[in-house]
Every structure is written in structure tokens, then in C-alpha cells.
Amino acid sequence: MADQGVEYRICPLNxxxxxxxxxxxxxxxxxxxxxxxxxxxxxxxRCRHQGGPVCTGEILGxxxxxxxxxxxxxxxxxxxxxLRIACPWHGWEYDLExxxxxxxxxYRLRRFPVEVRDGDVFIxx
Numbered sequence: 660m661a662d663q664g665v666e667y668r669i670c671p672l673n674x675x676x677x678x679x680x681x682x683x684x685x686x687x688x689x690x691x692x693x694x695x696x697x698x699x700x701x702x703x704x705r706c707r708h709q710g711g712p713v714c715t716g717e718i719l720g721x722x723x724x725x726x727x728x729x730x731x732x733x734x735x736x737x738x739x740x741x742l743r744i745a746c747p748w749h750g751w752e753y754d755l756e757x758x759x760x761x762x763x764x765x766y767r768l769r770r771f772p773v774e775v776r777d778g779d780v781f782i783x784x
Contacts, residue, residue, distance in 0.1 A: 664772075664783040672775050675699065678742060682714055685784045690714070690771060692780060695742055695756045701782045702758050703769040711748030713768065718755065719743050 667685040669692050675681060680693035682704060689704040691714025704714035721741035725734045742755040752761045758768035772783045 666781050666783050669701075669780040669782055672699070672778055672780055675780060679718065680714065683782075685771075685782055688771075688784050690782060690784070691744075692773070692782065693718075693744075693755050698756070699773045699775060699780055700756065700758070701771040701773045702753075703771070705769065706746040706748060706751055707760060707766040707768065708746065708749055708751045711746045711751075713744060713746040713751070713753065716745045716747045719745055719752070721761075 665686055667683070669683045670681055675692065675694045677694050677697070680691050683690050683692060690701050691704050692699060692701045702714060704712050706713040719742070720737055720739040721743060722735050723738050724732050725736055727733050743752040743761055744755050745752045753759060753768050754761060758770050760766035774781045
């Protein structure tokens with residue numbers, strides 16, 4: 660890894676479920692490491708709202724409104740491909756792939772560089 664910082668081995672990749680994650684301690688930082696569409700992402704376990712343990716929250720899909728051509732709502736559908744994590748303290752949701760807050764994209768989770776090497780997941784803090 661070319662980034663500065665200390666590298667930490669998190670777990671074997673095969674122990675990181677697709678659409679799921681693990682919680683780990685890397686130095687003095689608690690980190691959630693998630694696998695989404697085959698890619699691995701790592702975020703500090705700290706919600707941007709009030710510092711809650713966001714990475715311990717529930718991983719959810721997204722409900723979307725279905726519209727008629729005139730823009731009127733005809734129902735809802737569930738989209739399991741748009742994974743989010745909801746902070747257990749106050750429900751703030753973040754896109755699991757980007758770390759952006761779904762209600763206000765100006766907020767995002769603190770991200771850490773991730774590398775998969777020789778079947779293991781490493782992050783740099």
C-alpha cells in the first residue's frame with residue numbers, strides 16, 4: 660500500500676460476507692470493513708451525526724417510489740442493490756459503497772484505504 664500510516668490485517672477475505680461486514684480495531688480506531696459488489700470498503704465506526712457506532716448498525720436495501728409518467732406515485736419497490744447502513748443511535752443512513760449520508764451527501768463516513776492481498780484484507784490507518 661502506498662498511503663502513509665500503519666497497516667493492519669483485518670481478516671481473511673472469505674470471512675467477509677458479500678453485503679456484510681466485520682468490526683475491527685486498528686490501532687486506536689474502531690473500523691467497520693464491508694464487502695459490496697465484490698469490493699471492500701473500510702469506515703471509522705463513528706456516525707457523523709453524534710458519534711454513534713454506525714458500523715454496528717443494520718445493513719438495509721433501499722425503498723424507492725415508483726412513479727407514473729406524469730410523476731404521480733403508484734407505489735414502492737425494494738432495491739436490494741442499494742445497500743445502506745443505519746446508525747443504531749438515530750437512524751442516519753450511509754451508502755455502504757461510498758460512505759455518503761443518504762439524506763445529506765455533504766456528510767460522509769471517514770474512509771480508510773483497503774487492500775486485499777494473498778487472500779487477506781488489510782487497511783491502513
